[in-house]
Amino acid sequence: MTNTDSGLLPAQPFNEQDRDAVYRAIMTRRDVRGEFLPDPIPDEVLARILVAAHHAPSVGFMQPWTFTLVRDKAVKGRVHQAFEKANGEAALMFPEEKQSTYRSLKLEGIVESPVNICVTCDRQRAGKVVIGRTHIPIMDLYSSVCAVQNLWLAARAEGLGVGWVSILDQNELRAALDIPRTIIPVAYLCLGYVAGFHDRPELEKAGWLPRLPLDSLIRQNGWSGRPDEDFLSTVRQGQAAMAQAHSPAG
Structure with a gap:
């Protein structure tokens, strides 16, 4: 019996070109705020991204997500007003020495991007008891975030930028989009063609926070365990090589 006869797909790795394309999408994906172009997104491109x-x-195959497309200027305006209010409140939460830097950052592209997408989670879609959610109830929210990541990587492969606007009061976002109270807004995304992608994340370039070395974030056989130095050396080399090979300038 072949894999096809048994309902299984071949398990071979991708060829080098296809594999590199996946890694390139991951390594050059950026949270886009200020580089959006007004060019419309063709329906077939947007459809491919939503299919991805x-x-x-998703936990228990419940597929809890819904994708609300926002193109109307008035609706975008309501969401932008909610952002402006939340952003003003957020600035005051940081230490005084960081507030001026925070206010200088552009943290959304709601009005500039041609399409906004609100990804939501319907926690009741598959009933009260869901396979895999019995002991970690928020697995459905995690599943919706996986949909966001798929969308983001597919958009990058299509030459589109995505910006996640997380500085929003959920109740005000619900009101702006008429979202039922039982539905959880997970991500508000700005989507569109861009003038270009930054070579590094904007917050890293602005000196807000550095990229952490991966080898410092790996444990083995428990929180206090650490892999051997040969493996960690391989990780450091791999991190450097991936950054070099798949950077926008690479």
């Missing part, structure tokens, strides 16, 4: 998002893994 819909094929994310």
Whole structure:
């Protein structure tokens, strides 16, 4: 019996070109705020991106996500007003020495991007008891985030930028989009063609926070365990090589 006869797909790795394309999408994906172009997104491109998002893994195969497309200027305006209010409140939460830097950052592209997408989670879609959610109840929210990541990587492969606007009061976002109270807004995304992608994340370039070395974030056989130095050396080399090979300038 072949794998096809048994309902299994071949398990061979991708060829080098296809594999590198996946890694390039991951390594050059950026949170876009200020580089959006007004060019419309063709329906077939947007459809492909939504199909990719819909094929994310989900707990109990419940597929809890819904994708609300926002193109109307008035609706965008309401969401932008909610952002402006939340952003003003957020600035005051940081230490005084960081507030001026925070206010100088552009943290959304709601009005400039041609399409906004609100990804939500319907926690009741598959009933009260869901396979895999019995002991970690928020697995459905994690599943919706997986859909966001699929969407983001597919958009990058299509030459589109995505910006996640997380500085929003959920109740005000619900009101702006008429979202039922039982539905959880997970991500408000700005989507569109861009003038270009930054070579590094903007917050890293602005000196807000540095990229952490991966080898410092790996444990083995428990929180206090650490892999051997040969493996950690390989990780450091791999991190450097991936950054070099798949950077926008690479």
